[in-house]
Amino acid sequence: MSEMKDVGGFSQGFSRRSFLKAGAAAGAVTTPAFAAVEVLAPAAPPRDIDLLIAGCDVVTFDDKNTVIMDGAIAVKGNAIVWIGKASDAAGMFSAKETLKASGQIAMPGMTDTHYHTAQQFLRGVHRTTHRKGPSWKKILIPFESGLDEHDVYNSGMVGYTSMISAGTTCFLEAGGPHPDQMGKAADEVGIRGRISLNTCDLDGDGGPLPKSHIMTTSQALKENEALVKRWQGNSRVKAWLSLRQILVNTEELRISMSKLAEELDTAIHTHLSEGTYEVDYTMENYNMRPPEYFESIGIFNKRMHCAHSIFLTLDDVDCYAKHDASVAHCAFGNYNGGPQRMLDMVRAKIRVGLGTDGPNSRGSLDLFQVSHYAVLGQQIGYGTAWHAPAQLTYSDMLRHACRGGANAAHLGDKTGSLEVGKLADVVLVGHDDYDQFTSMDPTLTLAQNCVGHHVRSTIVDGKVVMKEREFLTVDIEKMRADVKQRYPRMIDRYEKAILLTSG
Numbered sequence: 001m002s003e004m005k006d007v008g009g010f011s012q013g014f015s016r017r018s019f020l021k022a023g024a025a026a027g028a029v030t031t032p033a034f035a036a037v038e039v040l041a042p043a044a045p046p047r048d049i050d051l052l053i054a055g056c057d058v059v060t061f062d063d064k065n066t067v068i069m070d071g072a073i074a075v076k077g078n079a080i081v082w083i084g085k086a087s088d089a090a091g092m093f094s095a096k097e098t099l100k101a102s103g104q105i106a107m108p109g110m111t112d113t114h115y116h117t118a119q120q121f122l123r124g125v126h127r128t129t130h131r132k133g134p135s136w137k138k139i140l141i142p143f144e145s146g147l148d149e150h151d152v153y154n155s156g157m158v159g160y161t162s163m164i165s166a167g168t169t170c171f172l173e174a175g176g177p178h179p180d181q182m183g184k185a186a187d188e189v190g191i192r193g194r195i196s197l198n199t200c201d202l203d204g205d206g207g208p209l210p211k212s213h214i215m216t217t218s219q220a221l222k223e224n225e226a227l228v229k230r231w232q233g234n235s236r237v238k239a240w241l242s243l244r245q246i247l248v249n250t251e252e253l254r255i256s257m258s259k260l261a262e263e264l265d266t267a268i269h270t271h272l273s274e275g276t277y278e279v280d281y282t283m284e285n286y287n288m289r290p291p292e293y294f295e296s297i298g299i300f301n302k303r304m305h306c307a308h309s310i311f312l313t314l315d316d317v318d319c320y321a322k323h324d325a326s327v328a329h330c331a332f333g334n335y336n337g338g339p340q341r342m343l344d345m346v347r348a349k350i351r352v353g354l355g356t357d358g359p360n361s362r363g364s365l366d367l368f369q370v371s372h373y374a375v376l377g378q379q380i381g382y383g384t385a386w387h388a389p390a391q392l393t394y395s396d397m398l399r400h401a402c403r404g405g406a407n408a409a410h411l412g413d414k415t416g417s418l419e420v421g422k423l424a425d426v427v428l429v430g431h432d433d434y435d436q437f438t439s440m441d442p443t444l445t446l447a448q449n450c451v452g453h454h455v456r457s458t459i460v461d462g463k464v465v466m467k468e469r470e471f472l473t474v475d476i477e478k479m480r481a482d483v484k485q486r487y488p489r490m491i492d493r494y495e496k497a498i499l500l501t502s503g
């Protein structure tokens with residue numbers, strides 16, 4: 001596996017006037033240094049290309065945060081082969097397809113680093129009851145346990161189209177039932193993803209898990225291994241291993257899963273330090289905090305992807321950094337738990353991306369909005385009390401949604417920025433809506449004045465998946481009709497399942 005570290009930040013004192021001056025003079029500018037770049041590409045790219053995206057301002061999020069006004073991106077196969085000025089591209093290429101994108105901004109696709117496919121249809125139905133015990137055990141797992149294969153396939157179709165429509169081109173599944181159906185849906189929609197299987201081999205505290213959600217330790221290992229192997233041949237959709245949560249996994253499974261990750265050269269998606277109960281649990285059982293405990297049994301390493309990571313001491317942050325474990329910062333739900341150490345993580349060069357935690361968290365799969373929440377959360381945690389400005393700006397945070405997410409997904413050398421040689425995961429965003437006028441600085445416009453519905457077109461792996469908000473890969477009306485027809489039975493099963501866990 002390969003990955004890149006990224007902590008690139010934007011200056012606090014970014015000036016729109018100086019940006020426009022530099023942009024007009026050079027055509028391509030970088031922030032904050034405003035160094036002029038004429039062309040980002042090799043001198044002799046291929047003439048025959050598959051796709052030319054032309055006329056848009058290009059926000060690359062490369063190492064220099066280069067921005068090209070009135071730019072163009074040339075794509076051959078699934079890779080970016082040239083980026084430069086639209087006026088130069090006009091005579092250089094013979095393209096099979098051209099996307100005219102003037103009046104739009106091109107940016108890298110974002111990665112949702114923590115998503116629950118199987119909770120898609122909890123959108124809008126989440127009970128806000130005050131039930132004893134963690135909600136994931138009392139509500140989320142019972143809901144998942146009532147889903148059949150077709151429900152999970154439909155969940156994927158609805159969830160992944162929702163992501164594509166909001167500029168997310170890659171997702172990391174947290175682990176749910178029927179993962180092959182997630183993969184099938186991801187393949188059809190055209191999104192990049194890492195699916196995984198819900199993996200519990202222990203009932204834990206707070207009552208038994210539904211029978212369909214618990215396996216023996218050896219069965220858990222076998223099924224995880226088989227899943228990863230089944231998807232190894234797919235270049236866009238692959239499978240990761242999963243450990244659902246400390247309370248519902250045995251130590252034997254944790255250690256064996258870590259060895260399996262090494263053997264299969266893959267990663268493990270888990271929830272870590274999400275609830276105070278987890279800290280209490282590891283303190284009571286091992287006299288250690290969760291990351292310290294993972295370290296003590298030799299499973300804390302670059303293959304461990306840790307969703308939430310809320311309840312951390314500064315020593316815990318150091319532990320993550322020491323072992324290069326990655327983090328999904330899920331701002332919609334995280335701040336219900338407590339203050340977050342995202343800034344400390346960024347400074348410690350931890351691979352931290354943004355995640356939605358699925359639609360159960362707030363109903364939205366829009367990472368633009370997650371990044372806005374995260375900026376405010378970090379401001380409260382690190383700025384306001386000391387009469388200081390935001391320590392992570394809106395531009396910093398959007399960059400983390402792109403590059404931080406790619407790094408957490410072990411795709412940092414392939415996605416997360418628009419650069420020659422990287423995969424063509426490109427999002428085109430409009431900036432002339434009522435709530436955006438005036439917008440002169442493309443980076444600030446993306447970071448502060450855009451949300452998911454401003455996305456016009458999305459390209460994944462060089463293929464146009466959504467064009468001017470029309471899906472080219474999915475019959476949306478047919479998909480919605482099938483969901484509507486099956487929905488009442490699915491909710492009925494959920495009602496019955498939560499009755500069983502009441503009390």
Ligand SMILES: [Zn+2]
Binds near residue numbers: 114307
């Ligand atoms: Zn989760």
